[in-house]
Amino acid sequence: MAREPRIDVEIAAKDAASGLKPDLAQRVADALGRQGVWFAAPPVREGQAPRPDHVWELVGDRPHLGYTATGRANVYLAEGHAALTRPLIFADGFNYGPSDLDGLWRHINAPYDKDKPGFFDQLRSMGIDVVLLGFDQRQTYIQANAAVAVSCVQRVIAERQSDNPLVVGGVSMGGMITRYALARMESDRIDHQTDKYFSLDTPHLGAWIPLVLQQLAYLHESLQQRSDGPGQAELIRSPAAQQLLWAWVENEHYSGPVTTASTLRADFLDDLRGVGWFPMRPYKLGLANGTGNGTGLDLPPGAPVFDLEVDPFQLVARIQPDLGELQNVGSIRFGAPVWSSATSHVPAFDGAPGGTLDSWGRIADAMGLPIEDRFRSSSFVPAVSAIALARDPFQWQSELYLDLRDLPKDETFLDAFCCDGRNSAHGTVTKALAGWFLEQLAGW
Structure with missing residues (x-):
C-alpha cells in the first residue's frame, strides 16, 4: 500500500525571523526577491483584441x-x-x-x-x-x-x-x-x-506547484511585510489554489501530509x-x-536549481525528488542552519509530461539568480x-x-x-x- 505523501520542515525557528537579527532577516528577504505574486501569469500585451459586440x-x-x-x-x-x-x-x-x-x-x-x-x-x-x-x-x-x-x-x-x-x-x-x-x-x-x-x-x-517554491513564497512573506498589493503567497493560499493543487502546504513551517492538508x-x-x-x-x-507518449521534461529529480552562496548566506532549492524518505527539497543557512525542508513519498512531478509553468524561472528572475534554461519551467498540469x-x-x-x-x-x-x-x-x-x-x- 502506498505511503501518504508528506513534507517535513526539519529546521526552523517558531518564527522564521526570530532566529535572525533584523538586518540579517532583511538580507534574507531581499535575497528571496521583490514583492508581487510569483505564480501569476503576466498580462499579455502583444497583439490586438477586437472590440466586443x-x-x-x-x-x-x-x-x-x-x-x-x-x-x-x-x-x-x-x-x-x-x-x-x-x-x-x-x-x-x-x-x-x-x-x-x-x-x-x-x-x-x-x-x-x-x-x-x-x-x-x-x-x-x-x-x-x-x-x-x-x-x-x-x-x-x-x-x-x-x-x-x-x-x-x-x-x-x-x-x-x-x-x-x-x-x-x-x-x-x-x-x-x-x-x-x-x-x-x-x-x-x-x-x-x-x-x-x-x-x-x-x-x-489536480495541478502541481513545487512544494519548495510554495514554502519560499510563505517564507518571504514572514520576513518582509507586504507593502501595497498582494504578497508572494497570495495565490497559494487562495481558495481556488487549495481546491486545485494536488499537494499544498499552509505555511513555511508546516509538517504533515500534503494531499489532505486543505479541507x-x-x-x-x-x-x-x-x-x-x-x-x-x-x-x-x-x-x-x-x-501523450509518456515523455517528460529534462529535470533530474533532486537536482539543485538554485544553489546560491554568498558567505554567510546559502540557499538551495531542488527539483522534486522521486519518492523516498525525507528527501531534501530546500534549505537556507546563514552561518548556522535557519530552515530546511524534505519530502517523503512525493513523486517526481516537476519532470512529468504536462503543460508547463515557468515558476522556477520567474522566481529566479525576481531573485536575480542565474538559471539554466531547462530549469525555468516544470510540469504544472500533468497530461x-x-x-x-x-x-x-x-x-x-x-x-x-x-x-x-x-x-x-x-x-x-x-x-x-x-x-x-x-x-x-x-x-x-x-x-x-x-x-x-x-x-x-x-x-x-
Missing part, C-alpha cells in the same frame, strides 16, 4: 458560503452574424484578481502558424460566436465562479437567435468552473442546451461528486498541453490530469508518466482528447491542439 455584467445565480461572485462576458459575433447564432463560451482560468478579457483574447488568439489567423479568428470565420467569460475574483471558490458561468449560459440561451446548441468550456481552471456549472445545472434539472463541453489543459485530477480540496471534490462529477449530456473534449484519467484525485501520482496513445476509452472521463506533440506552456493553443479541436467542431 456586447459586454455583459454577470452575477452568480446563487451564493457559495454566503459569497456571490460576479464577472463579465465579452461577446464577439461571427462574421456575418447580427446576433448570437452558434455560441461558444470560453471561460478564463486561474490567476489573481479580475480577468483581463482583452489579454485573454490576445493569449488564446496568438497565431500559432505563420500567416494564418489565430484560434478565435478561425472560430468566427467558421460561423461560431465567441463568448469570453471572465471573473472578478479568479482566485475565489470554484463553486462561486461556477455560479457566474451558470448565469452566462442562461444569458446566452436567452440572447441566442437560433436553436443551435451551445459549446461550453474553458482554459485551465475555466474548464473546471464550466465542468462544475454544467454538472450542477443537470443536477438541478436546468436545461443548459449544451452539445459539447471542452477543457484546455484543465487540472481535472477545501476534499470538500470541493465531494461537492463535485454530489452534482454528478462530470456533466453527462454534452460530448466531452479535452486538450492537454503535455505529450494524465488534463485528459481526466479515470483515477481517484488523491491517488493517481503513480500514473504521471503513462503512455496515453492507446488508452482504452473507459480509462478517461472524457469522450475524446488530444495531447500536444511536445510539453508546451500551460494554456497555450498550439497547431496540433487547435487543428484537432476545430475538426471536432466542423460538423456542429
